Amino acid sequence: MYREAALNKFEPEKRNILYILHELQDLNPQHYVAKEDIEAVADYLNVPYSFVHGVATFYTMFSLTPRGRHIIRLCDSPPCHLMGSTSTLDHIRNKLGIEVGQTTPDGAFTLELASCLGVCGIAPAIMINEEMFGKLTPERLDAILDERRNSI
Amino acid sequence: MKTIKVGLGTCGVSAGGEKTYEAIKDEIEKQNIQVMLRETGCNGMCYREPLMEVIDEQNHAFVYGEVTPEKAKRIMTEHILAGKPVSEWIVQSGVPSEDDSFFKKQNRIVLRNCGIIDPNSIDEYIAAGGYQAIQKVLREYTPEDVIDVITRSGLRGRGGGGFLSGVKWKFCRQAEGRKKYIICNADEGDPGAFMDRSTLESDPHSVLEGMMICAYAIGAEDGYIYCRAEYPKAVQRLKDSIRRALGKGFLGKNIFGSNVNFSIKIKEGAGAFVCGEETALIASIEGKRGMPRFRPPFPANKGLWGKPTNINNVETFANVAWIIMNGPEAFAAMGTENSKGTKVFALSGKVARGGLAEVPMGITINEIVYDIGGGIKDGKKFKAVQMGGPSGGSIPASMGDLQIDYQQINKTGAIMGSGGLVVMDETTCMVDMAKFFLRFTQDESCGKCTFCRIGTKRMLEILERITDGNGREGDVELLRDLASQIRNNTICGLGQTAPNPVLTTLKYFPEEYEAHIRDKKCPAHSCSALVTYAIKADACKGCMACAKACPAEAIKGEKKKPHEIDPEKCVKCGKCFETCKFGAVIKD
Ligand SMILES: Cc1cc2nc3c(=O)[nH]c(=O)nc-3n(C[C@H](O)[C@H](O)[C@H](O)COP(=O)(O)O)c2cc1C
Ligand code: SF4
Ligand code: SF4
Numbered sequence: 001m002y003r004e005a006a007l008n009k010f011e012p013e014k015r016n017i018l019y020i021l022h023e024l025q026d027l028n029p030q031h032y033v034a035k036e037d038i039e040a041v042a043d044y045l046n047v048p049y050s051f052v053h054g055v056a057t058f059y060t061m062f063s064l065t066p067r068g069r070h071i072i073r074l075c076d077s078p079p080c081h082l083m084g085s086t087s088t089l090d091h092i093r094n095k096l097g098i099e100v101g102q103t104t105p106d107g108a109f110t111l112e113l114a115s116c117l118g119v120c121g122i123a124p125a126i127m128i129n130e131e132m133f134g135k136l137t138p139e140r141l142d143a144i145l146d147e148r149r150n151s152i
Numbered sequence: 153m154k155t156i157k158v159g160l161g162t163c164g165v166s167a168g169g170e171k172t173y174e175a176i177k178d179e180i181e182k183q184n185i186q187v188m189l190r191e192t193g194c195n196g197m198c199y200r201e202p203l204m205e206v207i208d209e210q211n212h213a214f215v216y217g218e219v220t221p222e223k224a225k226r227i228m229t230e231h232i233l234a235g236k237p238v239s240e241w242i243v244q245s246g247v248p249s250e251d252d253s254f255f256k257k258q259n260r261i262v263l264r265n266c267g268i269i270d271p272n273s274i275d276e277y278i279a280a281g282g283y284q285a286i287q288k289v290l291r292e293y294t295p296e297d298v299i300d301v302i303t304r305s306g307l308r309g310r311g312g313g314g315f316l317s318g319v320k321w322k323f324c325r326q327a328e329g330r331k332k333y334i335i336c337n338a339d340e341g342d343p344g345a346f347m348d349r350s351t352l353e354s355d356p357h358s359v360l361e362g363m364m365i366c367a368y369a370i371g372a373e374d375g376y377i378y379c380r381a382e383y384p385k386a387v388q389r390l391k392d393s394i395r396r397a398l399g400k401g402f403l404g405k406n407i408f409g410s411n412v413n414f415s416i417k418i419k420e421g422a423g424a425f426v427c428g429e430e431t432a433l434i435a436s437i438e439g440k441r442g443m444p445r446f447r448p449p450f451p452a453n454k455g456l457w458g459k460p461t462n463i464n465n466v467e468t469f470a471n472v473a474w475i476i477m478n479g480p481e482a483f484a485a486m487g488t489e490n491s492k493g494t495k496v497f498a499l500s501g502k503v504a505r506g507g508l509a510e511v512p513m514g515i516t517i518n519e520i521v522y523d524i525g526g527g528i529k530d531g532k533k534f535k536a537v538q539m540g541g542p543s544g545g546s547i548p549a550s551m552g553d554l555q556i557d558y559q560q561i562n563k564t565g566a567i568m569g570s571g572g573l574v575v576m577d578e579t580t581c582m583v584d585m586a587k588f589f590l591r592f593t594q595d596e597s598c599g600k601c602t603f604c605r606i607g608t609k610r611m612l613e614i615l616e617r618i619t620d621g622n623g624r625e626g627d628v629e630l631l632r633d634l635a636s637q638i639r640n641n642t643i644c645g646l647g648q649t650a651p652n653p654v655l656t657t658l659k660y661f662p663e664e665y666e667a668h669i670r671d672k673k674c675p676a677h678s679c680s681a682l683v684t685y686a687i688k689a690d691a692c693k694g695c696m697a698c699a700k701a702c703p704a705e706a707i708k709g710e711k712k713k714p715h716e717i718d719p720e721k722c723v724k725c726g727k728c729f730e731t732c733k734f735g736a737v738i739k740d
């Protein structure tokens with residue numbers, strides 16, 4: 001079971017909680033922190049469920065609901081906004097037929113908003129899983145999304 | 153043999169650098185070309201990414217910009233094989249080019265190796281003079297000497313506060329207790345700032361060396377780097393670099409054969425801007441929710457796990473080795489009375505050249521925007537620059553001759569912050585910009601202080617109704633009132649500075665607020681609710697292009713006859729304005 005393996009990678013110390021949550025979320029086939037994950041972490045670290053839940057909800061990178069294979073995080077901070085992130089968002093919403101926070105029916109994409117991704121010099125920018133993309137145009141976006149839809 | 157370097161910092165990769173790299177590698181294999189292919193970090197020209205550099209047998213360097221895989225193939229054939237540089241794509245070489253002014257006023261200390269060395273190679277860092285400073289310190293300096301040198305250099309923290317680093321080190325050195333920590337703050341989250349990411353990706357060892365020197369000065373054996381999880385490449389680079397330094401005995405027990413021990417651990421954040429605040433960062437490392445606490449006590453006395461802790465920013469640490477090697481006087485010789493040395497600025501927004509530039513303190517805003525940034529994109533007019541991100545403010549173009557240092561910038565109501573410069577042009581609505589910065593802070597508030605949580609929300613609601621055309625008399629006064637209450641009733645910098653973007657735009661652009669509230673007009677034609685579209689009958693050729701483009705079927709007219717927009721149907725998408733080739737559609 002991936003859950004046990006993930007936990008055992010780290011000492012049962014409170015300071016490891018972010019590592020553990022990252023690991024569990026990465027290994028979860030639906031890329032989220034499930035209720036069972038929170039329970040397991042609370043047991044492992046010997047802290048209340050509410051503590052783990054509190055930490056998991058505090059940080060925006062943890063999702064408590066299931067997500068798709070490719071998590072699109074669109075930067076909507078001011079520099080990207082200046083460079084047209086609103087049209088980028090519209091294009092993705094139209095193309096994938098989902099709103100922010102939703103997942104496509106085929107489970108390929110989840111769309112989220114993010115704060116500055118640190119590539120403002122090539123705005124507007126998005127991150128898909130661990131990959132960053134900048135200087136986005138509708139054509140570039142189409143190519144990127146099409147390439148990814150079919151990959152695992 | 154020639155050498156090829158491809159910039160594979162995150163900027164380079166996200167602009168397509170990896171595909172370029174692969175194409176070059178393919179060519180090399182296919183044609184069996186004798187050439188060295190290396191990876192490097194960022195030279196700061198984000199606007200020209202992907203970048204490819206060719207260094208020939210005579211050691212002449214040619215930097216190519218916007219290199220697609222196709223362009224790379226031609227460069228391989230013509231330059232690498234036939235020895236004939238493809239001049240039209242060269243952005244930097246011995247021959248003058250329009251991009252030269254990007255570098256002319258720069259003076260690189262922090263970025264000294266960025267875009268030059270391979271960040272995956274500790275040997276290249278050493279060959280560039282790296283790890284000399286720490287050895288000199290271990291050999292010749294007492295911890296007090298180090299603190300004295302850093303103090304005399306006048307180095308101030310580059311993370312936002314601008315506190316004198318030497319003084320801070322001294323506090324921590326003198327704090328009671330045997331066990332001490334140092335932390336490198338790599339949680340860079342200010343929208344518009346990306347110098348820390350670039351430095352970590354392009355020259356990670358310079359930061360590690362700065363930390364080693366600091367650890368020695370303070371008497372700490374354990375260091376942490378807290379890096380935001382949105383920077384996977386930087387995290388990977390750091391992990392690899394720490395491993396390499398350990399392998400050489402530069403970290404761990406008895407570093408460089410001395411009796412000093414020092415090790416570094418990496419902690420990743422998980423997407424919370426407020427964790428950049430030092431007490432929140434410490435809470436986050438300890439495994440708690442990253443909430444700031446009231447100071448004092450300061451981390452220098454009571455930090456990580458209650459022990460004396462020194463926190464510095466990435467850029468602050470990256471200056472340290474240079475100061476040791478070149479002396480505090482050389483550093484203090486640059487800059488202004490109260491701000492010494494250089495600062496890395498990140499240029500973004502409507503500037504022609506977005507990127508990273510390191511310049512001596514005291515340079516003017518105009519020099520950065522025009523000489524380095526190449527002016528405004530598409531020939532538009534420069535309107536303002538936001539300095540210091542969401543904690544800072546907008547400085548109008550009319551103050552472009554202002555010399556940038558901590559004091560001068562503070563006087564405007566903005567702050568130096570981490571050095572983000574977001575450039576705005578005549579099409580930017582200042583009320584809308586203030587709204588977006590405030591929305592950022594509102595989103596990122598940790599919720600501990602009522603005025604930060606609720607007050608910013610109220611301010612945001614007011615700004616939203618102003619830009620929606622529902623602003624009321626008295627809204628400006630209400631904004632000011634809320635701003636001063638938030639400022640005075642919050643415990644961390646996030647809340648205390650949150651009103652700055654609103655206050656500075658109110659100060660320098662009051663007429664834009666007036667126009668929105670009183671006349672229901674957006675002078676920059678940016679707030680869609682306040683813009684109206686119409687067709688000038690005498691300019692309209694009746695080409696029907698706009699009618700086809702209109703998603704709301706709001707445009708009627710016969711072929712070759714003037715068209716008309718039905719304001720009732722128009723959804724103000726602006727498609728007609730973009731479509732008309734004859735300038736017949738007017739925005740008001
Ligand atoms: C909301 C908030 C966010 C901050 N984010 C950062 C950051 O991302 N990086 C940083 O170095 N300092 C940040 N700071 C400043 C730190 O609290 C601290 O002053 C700094 O790391 C000290 O390093 P320095 O003296 O080298 O500047 C932030 C402060 C606040 C209030
Ligand atoms: S000012 Fe805002 S972010 Fe800072 S502690 Fe208070 S609520 Fe949290
Ligand atoms: S702004 Fe959009 S909806 Fe209005 S007339 Fe033009 S194209 Fe049609």
Ligand code: SF4
Nearest residue numbers: 692693695696698732
């Ligand atoms: S596109 Fe311009 S010229 Fe053509 S019909 Fe529309 S307004 Fe007239």
Ligand code: FES
Nearest residue numbers: 075080116117120
């Ligand atoms: S604002 Fe979008 S990457 Fe920085």
Ligand code: FES
Nearest residue numbers: 161163194198350
């Ligand atoms: S080129 Fe890497 S910072 Fe932009």
